[in-house]
Amino acid sequence: MTARVLALHGGLIAVLLALHFLLPAYHHGNLARVMVLACYAIGYNVLFGYTGLLSLGHAMFFAAGMYGMGLPLHFLGIGAELAFLAGLLSAAALALVVGLLALRTAGVAFMIVTLMFSEAVYLTILLAGKWTRGDEGVVLERAERVFFGLDLSDPDIRYLAALALFALCLFLTLWLVRQPAGRVLIAIRENDERARLLGYDIFRHKLAAVVISGTISGAAGAAYGLLFGYVGATFAEVQYSIFPLLWVLLGGAGTIIGPFFGVLFMFYLIDLSSGITSAYMLIAGIALVLLTLFAPQGLAGELRRRRMRWLP
Template identity: 70%
Template sequence: MSRDTARILALHGGLLVLLFVAQFVLPAYHHGNLARIMVLASYAIGYNILFGYTGLLSLGHALFFAAGMYGMGLGIQHGGLSPAPALLAGVVAGAVVSGALALLALRTTGVAFMIVTLMFAQAGYLTILYFGDYTRGDEGFVLQTAQRMLWGIDLSDPTNRYFAAFTLFALCLCLSLWLVRAPFGRVLVAIRENEDRVQMLGYDTHAHKLAAMVISGTISAAAGAAYGLLFGYVGASFGSVQYSILPLLWVLLGGAGTVLGPFIGALFMFYLIDLSSGLTAAYMLIAGVVLVVLTLFAPQGLVGELRRRFWKGLP
């Protein structure tokens, strides 16, 4: 093992150890916040694979997040599934939806790709509202405590919920780290930098982008399914444009194309809004000003600037 690889494993492993230990020392409020942040960061990790590493800017990832959430929630609420197969149903739903969208959206590039993904995400959101008899539309539905027992573990319990969120985040983080350091991930980065040259080298760029979109959508769906199960609520708002823009902000703030960027961005954004909302009703103004300042002085994101200034080999 090279020295650089050892440093990378120590950094990412150290974050996981820190998050594991945090469970035992954090007060209840921050304990619950961090569980939520880890699930949302997992969503951002999925988004980062497509945007940060492959260079495809999607404005429709809420479709995948909602597909996972409703695949799980409807399976429990109307299909009588237990949490384990319901989670699997959510992940499969996200994989199928992302695969179908990829086949259509990847026929376009640039701005057209953004518009197509946004259009299909909006269609998904309107579909949720249209079938309100089953989805309960904007109101959504609550999963009861008895419906959230996974292998005898009560996921409504704060400690169990935290460790479930931690497990999901750890799996997504390790998968992302492995993926971007593997030959497949190297090709994705090359496509982001110069797709024409990658094609000249003999790689099937369309197949790689298709695979990246399916992987990205599947991870996002897993995060959506976990979010609904861990926090006991499934609602149409998670399929709205807001939840397509948020992972983009998290990734940009943390550092697009960095493994730790999605978590740092989600953590920073969550507490920025949380703290500013305690100061004024115009909290989004404060958040907006801070985001503009960060964009001006740290254009590559927080982790991206760390890589640019101090550690060129940081994945």
């Protein structure tokens, strides 16, 4: 791993840490939310950006992590630490099952199957309303959100916890894609038939990508519930499967820092547009179309194409 790659990604973490002491309360809270959602986008990027598998159902992994954490925490009182682990295991188990079944298909069929699985998870959440409380959701009490003695409802601790999770996901993905297994995923993305002819087990590598992607996305969901104190069915809807695709495309698919910039750009685009007009999605849509036309590889992707060829 080259020094400039480490300097770039370490510099981003350092800037985010410095902003913790500089930002006003409103933007401080927003950036904490952006970092958690960026972890979700990073998970999606492993599957789409680096492996070339387009999923339309990733909200099920985010929701699995969120509900796998939230329900045991709220109803069983197992503690935030074990609850977070339960969320991770729930997302990983779901990703393994979905991967084993969905990877029997390819292309458009894979997209449809993942969408169907996600809808099934969403409907299950609604049907189990006695425990999940459906669209109303579950509000986690402050006393429940204590993680290794840290009160995650405190804005300062919440921000630093979000930053720690984001840094972990960022560097874990950076390490992964620079390993031989990560290079195989990129080879599969570019030409899976050629990778198969070279002797690689395509199914096994794709399954690993689904599980890793789902687990990271589940970690984001579990963290979101813990940090912001809410677990709801909204996060399992189709729009939360479309969002990570947009974030990755805007930031730059197949780049490590792209998902963060994609989430940051879209979050504040919608936030600023909603302050101007009730038709804020129209403004956001126009901006997204223009960005797609003039920066088709996304923000980080264009930066890599024009200036920084070494950008991973």
